[in-house]
Amino acid sequence: MDAHVAQLQMQYRNYILSLYQQGFLDDQFTELKSLQDDGSPDFVAEVLSLFFDDCVKLVGNMARALDQIGTVDFCQVGANVHQLKGSSSSVGAKRVKGLCINFKELCEAKNYEGCVRCLQQVDIEYKTLKAKLQDMFNLEKQIVQAGGIVPQVDIN
Amino acid sequence: MAGEVPNLEASKLTALVVDDNFVNQSVHHKLLDRLGIKNDVVSNGQEAVDVHCSGRNYDLILMDMDMPIMNGIQATRRLREMGIESKIAGVTTRAEEEEVKEFMEAGLNDFQEKPLTISKLVSILHNLELYVQT
Numbered sequence: 001m002d003a004h005v006a007q008l009q010m011q012y013r014n015y016i017l018s019l020y021q022q023g024f025l026d027d028q029f030t031e032l033k034s035l036q037d038d039g040s041p042d043f044v045a046e047v048l049s050l051f052f053d054d055c056v057k058l059v060g061n062m063a064r065a066l067d068q069i070g071t072v073d074f075c076q077v078g079a080n081v082h083q084l085k086g087s088s089s090s091v092g093a094k095r096v097k098g099l100c101i102n103f104k105e106l107c108e109a110k111n112y113e114g115c116v117r118c119l120q121q122v123d124i125e126y127k128t129l130k131a132k133l134q135d136m137f138n139l140e141k142q143i144v145q146a147g148g149i150v151p152q153v154d155i156n
Numbered sequence: 157m158a159g160e161v162p163n164l165e166a167s168k169l170t171a172l173v174v175d176d177n178f179v180n181q182s183v184h185h186k187l188l189d190r191l192g193i194k195n196d197v198v199s200n201g202q203e204a205v206d207v208h209c210s211g212r213n214y215d216l217i218l219m220d221m222d223m224p225i226m227n228g229i230q231a232t233r234r235l236r237e238m239g240i241e242s243k244i245a246g247v248t249t250r251a252e253e254e255e256v257k258e259f260m261e262a263g264l265n266d267f268q269e270k271p272l273t274i275s276k277l278v279s280i281l282h283n284l285e286l287y288v289q290t
Contacts, residue, residue, distance in 0.1 A: 028271045035186045035274075043186060050178045082222060086249045087179035090271045 005148035012139045016153040024129055029092025030155060048133060051091045055126040058084045062119050077115060078107035095125050161274055162287060165192030169286060173197040174204040174231065175220040184218055187277050200224055201231025208235060214242050215286060221248035221259055229262045236263035243284040247272055
């Protein structure tokens with residue numbers, strides 16, 4: 001096998017493993033990958049695109065709601081958090097989902113400062129994940145362009 | 157069952173995905189596709205009711221709980237009032253006992269906590285006797 005392809009494939013395996021080990025992704029991401037097939041070769045990328053669009057929309061909604069200082073509608077913030085928890089859970093975005101669980105409690109407690117801090121963390125976390133997954137897709141592209149096959153990675 | 161994905165295309169089962177979240181719509185649609193189950197997708201309970209009013213019927217409905225306009229509990233009740241006998245499985249991230257109880261009492265046949273996976277979906281099909289292993 002071409003040494004360059006083998007090196008890229010090893011790099012890819014290690015990178016994927018690190019995403020799971022560092023808690024960025026969980027088993028649901030594995031499930032998502034397993035749904036991708038020849039009939040829908042871009043399924044994972046498409047779903048992730050929907051997810052990150054969702055993040056932009058929901059973080060924006062929450063920021064606007066929290067900007068209403070003194071009259072913050074914590075139910076509305078909580079509703080958006082619930083939505084984000086749902087979609088992050090569906091794509092295996094483990095850290096984002098974890099933050100949403102805390103965020104929901106902060107909304108229920110009407111903890112304004114806590115909510116603002118949590119929203120900042122959510123914003124950072126989804127953008128970090130987006131960058132990491134973009135690197136993953138770039139590695140996949142490099143492997144294919146080098147004439148190789150993107151390996152299945154056993155995370156267990 | 158590990159690694160085995162049943163192909164139910166021959167069974168000609170049909171399903172309706174009721175969820176307001178585009179990510180979940182996409183994933184649930186694909187999960188059903190993978191099992192060979194033809195499915196439609198709507199974005200809230202009112203659309204689920206409307207699609208049945210237009211004469212469509214499904215073997216299985218995957219019903220989210222929290223949706224705008226008409227939520228899953230309201231939609232389930234309404235569909236049962238209309239005489240819809242399809243199997244309805246509630247699928248939600250909410251898992252508090254009281255919330256699940258209210259959802260079940262609205263007329264669900266089964267309940268699964270999100271995120272949905274192939275094995276959870278197969279479990280729904282087994283529980284609802286929509287799939288018999290040969």
